[in-house]
Amino acid sequence: MIRRVLKRVVQRLAPRVPGARRPDRTPPTTRAAWQATAAADATATADEPNPEPDPEPEVAIEVEAETVADWAAAGRDLLLVDIREPHEVVQGFADGALLVPMNDIPRSLAALPADQTLIIYCAAGVRSFGVAHWLRENGFEDTWSLVGGLGAWLSTGAGWAQPDRSAPFRPLERVVVADPGTEALPPPGTTGRVQAVRADGADVLFTLSDGRMPRQDDVPFKALASADGRR
Numbered sequence: 001m002i003r004r005v006l007k008r009v010v011q012r013l014a015p016r017v018p019g020a021r022r023p024d025r026t027p028p029t030t031r032a033a034w035q036a037t038a039a040a041d042a043t044a045t046a047d048e049p050n051p052e053p054d055p056e057p058e059v060a061i062e063v064e065a066e067t068v069a070d071w072a073a074a075g076r077d078l079l080l081v082d083i084r085e086p087h088e089v090v091q092g093f094a095d096g097a098l099l100v101p102m103n104d105i106p107r108s109l110a111a112l113p114a115d116q117t118l119i120i121y122c123a124a125g126v127r128s129f130g131v132a133h134w135l136r137e138n139g140f141e142d143t144w145s146l147v148g149g150l151g152a153w154l155s156t157g158a159g160w161a162q163p164d165r166s167a168p169f170r171p172l173e174r175v176v177v178a179d180p181g182t183e184a185l186p187p188p189g190t191t192g193r194v195q196a197v198r199a200d201g202a203d204v205l206f207t208l209s210d211g212r213m214p215r216q217d218d219v220p221f222k223a224l225a226s227a228d229g230r231r
Contacts, residue, residue, distance in 0.1 A: 077115070
């Protein structure tokens with residue numbers, strides 16, 4: 001839609017100039033030739049069909065927060081995906097959301113379930129529109145951009161998570177498995193991103209060597225270390 005509007009604006013601001021050089025001919029060299037060329041161009045322009053084709057039907061990609069709340073109440077299987085940056089997420093995020101910064105989306109497709117409705121949100125609904133459109137083009141057809149972003153979602157009364165500043169890790173911090181202590185955790189050296197911080201552990205979205213990206217909840221703090229060497 002935006003590209004089509006811009007194209008129309010450009011066409012109106014830059015009309016055809018009679019006698020302008022075409023790439024398949026040399027410019028006229030005499031006054032009579034210029035006049036003949038201008039007349040020919042004017043006739044060709046009059047005979048041309050409408051240069052503006054019928055507009056393509058709009059495809060709904062945005063959804064209001066109230067509609068998402070209704071979907072959830074009706075039992076629709078939803079997953080909120082927060083694409084904001086770490087410095088934004090640390091202030092709080094929608095309860096139960098998957099945290100994947102916008103620039104990490106292309107390499108995090110394995111973390112997105114294909115059998116759920118994906119609700120992409122950011123701060124205001126601008127970044128999420130582009131990400132939702134991109135995901136649809138890459139096979140995630142039931143993907144929507146949340147109008148109004150996180151604030152709109154919270155206005156419906158939805159819960160939100162505010163990280164504990166005293167916890168050893170922050171949401172979206174990159175961590176590495178240092179001491180699994182149990183076979184339930186990935187092997188040492190496996191990296192991941194913190195999704196939520198709880199009383200005694202963190203929820204982590206791991207990236208495994210085979211490309212899978214499982215999420216494991218309540219991973220003990222002692223089993224993790226900061227991947228950037230902060231701890």
